[in-house]
Amino acid sequence: MELTRRDAVAALAAVGATGGVAVAARRSSDGDGRDDAEGTVGEGDPDGEGDAIPDEATVRAAMTAIATVVYPSEVDGVEEFVDGFLDGRLDGSARATELRAAVGDLDEAAHSWYDAPVAELSEADRDGLLREVGADTADENPDGTLAERVRYHVVNELLLALYASPTGGELVGLENPQGHPGGTESYRRGPR
């Protein structure tokens, strides 16, 4: 299935450009403590890593490289889609900076373990890298550990873009997925 720039625009329409409300995982602490969760807000650089914020080209290349791993093999047009999506998301907001920092840290890990940036790794190594940093089992957290931040800003960012877009939804059989303003016809239609 072909992803297009229009899908990227649709994905952005679903989740918006980043700006807006702070995304820090704000946890409610209810009266009886049952809703309490760890939710420690990092001091900007929780791991002591990520000193260097990579340039935009590096971020785009790394995100596209990761997308080819986390997206199913039957989608084409990944680069164009990711590029289009990042056009909206890399908007200079604090959150975009956090995204770039997470990619920078992942790239750093790639350099130290594989001697090459993410974008130059084989698909198997990219997959291995994500698992070695722990992004497969981590719960997403925009300002948590490296694993949690990679899960939030890289893996889930890309999965959200795909599966909130009509083409991504259609892969599952749902052409108007949650988050996509796909109108009020599709819920009435039967299976095709």
Next chain:
Amino acid sequence: MSAGDANRDVDRSPVANANVCVVGAGPAGALVADRLAADHDVVVLDAGPRFDPADRLARQERAIRPSSDRPDVWDVGGERDAHANSGEWFYPLNHARVKGVGGSTLHWQGMVMRLHEDDFNSETERGVGPDWPIDYADLRPYYAEAEKELGVAGASDNPYAPPREEPHPMPAFEPSYSDSLFAEACEELGIDMHSVPNARNSEAYDDRSACVGYGTCQPVCPAGAKYDATVHVDRAEERGATVIDRAPVQRLEHDADRVTAAVYATPDGEEHRQTADAFVVACGGVETPRLLLLSESDRYPDGLANSSGTVGKFFMDHLFAGVGGTLDEPTRQNHVGFYTSACDQFYDEADESVGPFKLEFFNYAGPSPVEQALTGDDWGDDLLARLRDGYGTHVAMGGLVEQLPRADSYVGLDPDRTDDRGNPVPEIHWNVGDRALRTIERANEVQRAVLEALGAEIEWVAGPDATGPAYHHMGTTRMSADPDAGVVDADCRTHDLDNCWIASSSVFPTSGAMNPTLTIAALALRVADDVRERL
């Protein structure tokens, strides 16, 4: 940027010579303010912030992302919203409300039914609970007005609905594909399906867009197609009302028979006094009794307006009953976030031992693929296989049942814990009683029969052991003609204080099984009329 920091320079000083002070900017307070603003000086105080409409997509992302809990979507929680639970039944209060301009309708689902005629006469007709001091006929014209104000899409195809004089302001949403599957099963069983009124635009209404199918109605509609009370707050302001956000009222100052001022706090740590000729308390079913209890004085040592001793008592919510499963064919769920068909056929069979209940046919059974995609340790082809496996064949029915008012179900003050301003937090002591549990069982029976007729494999049942609240807070300042038996009279004016009204489901003597907000809106419009008449 958090919503609160956006308007640090806002003037939050009191309004001189105000006629009406409304406490709370949810639908109840907003409707009262809007009605009175053109002819009176109205000031509205709300505990929470004004949320920037531009942030709604980001809030939607919070709703989808697993790192945010539901209360996070509208910044609920923390010391401001601390509370205690002491009843037999746990009550997740911060999932059940929003503080800020628009109130809990920012998060709500937007289903808006009228109560049935018998709901106003429970003791007479069903042998349990008190009768209301007003009837359906008293509220009927206000229901029609409320439907226009909120913008309700509905149809007159429901033979079990109470009588109405005119069509809904917008046509009902068409039934879903899964409704058509249910229809066959229901027909076989002699069960009637009909449309359901939605406070959601089936076409453009009142300068607001038609529904565009984001599918995240609860907890946020980025399109503004779902009604929320910012509609009436904005309009009240256009008509001259002053709305002060982040201004939690700490107590109501009073003499023997009048409220004299609402004392509110502001973010800078100051306290201010808002005086007015009339006060309308519209803080929702938990904070309304809390504010009255916090306003105790030598004259009213048990809390303001509490000569009857019923402030905070008789806390009720509706309980959820549901059954879900899968078919061996596609069911096309999760395109939109609301339901389009219901069944009120069994509602008026209610008696002493089984309460009224209503049934809903879901359009959002089973997991949402995008939410599923963000959890789990797989990606790529494995993830897609899991999503395909999880999506596609789910069906479910839900329903709400009535809970009776009970002396052992109440909202009080926790003496041991205080909020961010040093006030005792609300203590929720929730008990539901056996009749509600029997009603859930009865609803499950019907739901199970429908799913079986549909050929579904049943996978879950929300029965008496797995039920939960619908987030409708009722009963805590009940209405009664007798000053010894209730907090407000039939006009929703407190028995104790001549210039104080309560606009909230807290005045409901019994709850019925219909979502409360249309009734709250109708009562609020009626309160506005009464305030105007007496000013």
